[in-house]
Amino acid sequence: MSNAIEQKRRIEQKLLDKARDTEYRRRLGQFATPFEMAQEIAAYSVSLLNSQQIRFLEPAVGTGAFYSAVLALEGRPEITEALGFEIDDEVVHAARRIWDNGIKIINADFTRETPDSKQINLLISNPPYVRHHYLATDEKMRMQRIIESTLGIHVSGLSGLYCYFMLLAHKWLDANAVSAWLVPSEFMDVNYGAAVKRYLLDKVRLVRIHRYDPAKLMFDDALVSSAVVWFVNEPTAEDYPVEFTFGGTIENPDQHKTLQRSLLSVERKWTRFPEHDTRQLISSQPKIKDVFEVKRGIATGDNSFFILDKNKVDALGLKHDYLTPIIPSPRHLDVTELFADESGNPKIESPLYLIDCNLPEHLIKTLYPELFDYLQSGIGSVSNRYLCKAKRCWYQQEQRKPAPILCTYMGRGAKGGAAPFRFILNHSRAIATNSYLMLYPKEAYRLTLATNPSILKNIWTGLNNLPAEHLVSEGRVYGGGLKKIEPKELGEVVCTGSFEPLSLELDFAAG
Ligand SMILES: C[S@@+](CC[C@H](N)C(=O)[O-])C[C@H]1O[C@@H](n2cnc3c(N)ncnc32)[C@H](O)[C@@H]1O
The missing domain is CATH 3.90.220 (Adenine-n6-DNA-methyltransferase TaqI; Chain A, domain 2)
Incomplete structure (x- = not known):
């Protein structure tokens, strides 16, 4: 891939982000993946692929961060097909300006789409994190019905849009297809996450979950702490090991643990891993x-x-x-x-x-003379008080x-x-x-x-x-x-x- 295309994509993404306020972006779940993050996710995903060809899908494509990251991988298999869905017209225009002869950008609501065949063998997505109270009840019911009939899984009405995306995408996956989903780690603990967990344990083969360190913010949406979930469309009734990693990078995580799938079906709180083991007891006497x-x-x-x-x-x-x-x-x-x-x-x-105000005095004097004058009135009295004296600057x-x-x-x-x-x-x-x-x-x-x-x-x-x-x-x-x-x-x-x-x-x- 020419670097110039990735440069162009970043500029288009910046312009889009600038033109939209946070509330609009929250409603459409528009928080773009930083390219470095897309690259490490793409590299690990492709390493799981057992094929000489890539038939790629990005269901919430935006400007195509993951497609761009896959293209940039050295020694990757040939990409024979690439599809991206995007609901926002302006984002579609931007994506088409970037990828005029790359990924095919389809202007549609992914949740309403059905493939002709199970054509995909690599799916990477940062789906919209739209919270449930932004979703209309009839929309939730429509998606719940499809998932119930295709997978036999009931999705709770409290689920965010990303859960529906994960489950609705199943019908696109060929046997042995690799999927990687960058999603809020919340599903690992809350009740509504049960549908996704059931899917991961029963309908596909869960390979790995990497949780980013929440102390290091990934997105402008500060409430979200993120995880990447990898699975292969290769369901099995047997027990097998699943990898849990935390912090650092995908290649070099800070923590690592392998757990049997059978343990995951009895432990509801998956964010315990890799730091802790399964719980011995669930307190019935919660304390503040x-x-x-x-x-x-x-x-x-x-x-x-x-x-x-x-x-x-x-x-x-x-x-x-x-x-x-x-x-x-x-x-x-x-x-x-x-x-x-x-x-x-x-x-x-x-x-x-x-x-x-924690600025040094000389800056306060220049920037806020009225505050400086007021602080002067405390020097020698307030400034000498025990707690004030102990601070680096007494008014801090x-x-x-x-x-x-x-x-x-x-x-x-x-x-x-x-x-x-x-x-x-x-x-x-x-x-x-x-x-x-x-x-x-x-x-x-x-x-x-x-x-x-x-x-x-x-x-x-x-x-x-x-x-x-x-x-x-x-x-x-x-x-x-x-x-x-x-x-x-x-x-x-x-x-x-x-x-x-x-x-x-x-x-x-x-x-
Ligand atoms: C979290 S962003 C990710 C964009 C891009 N894949 C990336 O990683 O940077 C999700 C994208 O999905 C789009 N989107 C939201 N709802 C959608 C829907 N129902 N169908 C298709 N795209 C949708 C948003 O407009 C946004 O561009």
């Missing part, structure tokens, strides 16, 4: 720490200096570039659900802002992301056994001081909770309904009846019932 990481809010060093109300912000002429909304202390917040305006600021009577703040649930961890509790602590559902982007504990969903649950607000809401309701003694027994009681619970202690609170909404979607991992 199983689902959330509990962190204390930030210690500013001097709330009265660093946290300002709107009047003060206006009077000082401070700018929102370095102000982060922050939640008032529990004494001044009487709600348990904190709503947000369009910018994500909490909808409360007197919003507060934290001065959150700890960095925290907004947490979807907060807990007021000190209180007496009303008479009649009411819980002394409140759980607050936070829809805003405000962070909190150390008068709160912040509950962050653990990685395995992050996506589910971010995309299913009703599950999060049910959990929050469950937490607020926990019997007071459950919370108090993990915490401490001080003289005068003041009760307090520390982050670690809150993590130990057992919440049978409160996490039921989540267990509909996910298993509870014991470790």
